[in-house]
Amino acid sequence: MTDVTHKMSARGVSVFYGDKQAVKDVSIDIDMDKVTAFIGPSGCGKSTFLRTLNRMNDTIASARVTGDIMLDGENIYSSAMDVVQLRARVGMVFQKPNPFPKSIFENVAYGPRIHGLAASKSELEAVVERSLKRAGLWEEVKDRLQDSGTALSGGQQQRLCIARAIAVDPEVILMDEPASALDPIATAKIEELIHELRGRYAIAIVTHNMQQAARVSQRTAFFHLGTLVEYGETDQIFTTPREERTKDYITGRYG
Numbered sequence: 194m195t196d197v198t199h200k201m202s203a204r205g206v207s208v209f210y211g212d213k214q215a216v217k218d219v220s221i222d223i224d225m226d227k228v229t230a231f232i233g234p235s236g237c238g239k240s241t242f243l244r245t246l247n248r249m250n251d252t253i254a255s256a257r258v259t260g261d262i263m264l265d266g267e268n269i270y271s272s273a274m275d276v277v278q279l280r281a282r283v284g285m286v287f288q289k290p291n292p293f294p295k296s297i298f299e300n301v302a303y304g305p306r307i308h309g310l311a312a313s314k315s316e317l318e319a320v321v322e323r324s325l326k327r328a329g330l331w332e333e334v335k336d337r338l339q340d341s342g343t344a345l346s347g348g349q350q351q352r353l354c355i356a357r358a359i360a361v362d363p364e365v366i367l368m369d370e371p372a373s374a375l376d377p378i379a380t381a382k383i384e385e386l387i388h389e390l391r392g393r394y395a396i397a398i399v400t401h402n403m404q405q406a407a408r409v410s411q412r413t414a415f416f417h418l419g420t421l422v423e424y425g426e427t428d429q430i431f432t433t434p435r436e437e438r439t440k441d442y443i444t445g446r447y448g
């Protein structure tokens with residue numbers, strides 16, 4: 194049976210690197226208009242799980258995923274799924290900003306061009322402008338769109354990467370510690386941006402920073418040793434966790 198009440202649903206998902214199991218039987222839903230934060234100690238499998246949501250683990254030879262992950266009720270691991278298309282629908286932003294060594298304009302225009310989303314030069318320019326505006330970068334770069342993306346500051350580069358993800362009209366945006374390489378001011382801008390993007394996309398974010406999870410998310414998933422220990426409303430997880438292990442983690446007893 195297909196479940197289309199959620200944007201994405203993971204059911205019984207496990208991930209193995211060779212013989213080693215990194216994610217164990219995780220079931221979770223990702224919804225529109227919500228930010229879902231994945232928290233937990235280092236090595237607990239949160240990035241590995243995040244990457245299953247757009248089949249990024251396909252790029253790791255030893256990785257094997259079992260279980261079901263549905264996007265609008267369609268299994269993303271089925272042979273009918275076009276992975277290039279999937280990664281446009283479920284975009285990703287990484288810890289370290291990774292703009293292409295091309296102009297600011299080209300960084301954003303590349304995706305819409307290869308996906309045929311703009312019929313003319315002026316349409317492409319409009320997509321680039323809209324994406325940069327949504328990523329909160331337009332005012333800072335509008336007069337130097339031909340400069341290299343790699344010449345921007347770290348925080349600007351990360352917003353450029355977000356603009357690049359937005360440009361292909363995704364439904365879901367995955368963020369893997371998007372602010373951990375940035376200074377506090379650039380981090381605050383990214384957090385503000387996540388707030389603004391929430392109405393338009395389903396967002397899942399991995400973060401080491403519990404204050405950040407509490408600030409930006411509406412739902413929180415706590416992972417420990419590859420298992421999903423607890424998943425619920427962010428307020429509930431941070432104020433009245435049901436599980437002892439969650440309580441220990443959020444009160445800083447281990448981490």
Ligand SMILES: Nc1ncnc2c1ncn2[C@@H]1O[C@H](COP(=O)(O)OP(=O)(O)OP(=O)(O)O)[C@@H](O)[C@H]1O
Pocket residue numbers: 210215233234235236237238239240241242253255401
């Ligand atoms: N490419 C890989 N090959 C083999 N093992 C891996 C690979 N990537 C991750 N692992 C292992 O899988 C487990 C989960 O790692 P993962 O990076 O998903 O955890 P994490 O919770 O995101 O950690 P961190 O917060 O430190 O990034 C760890 O034991 C890690 O060593």
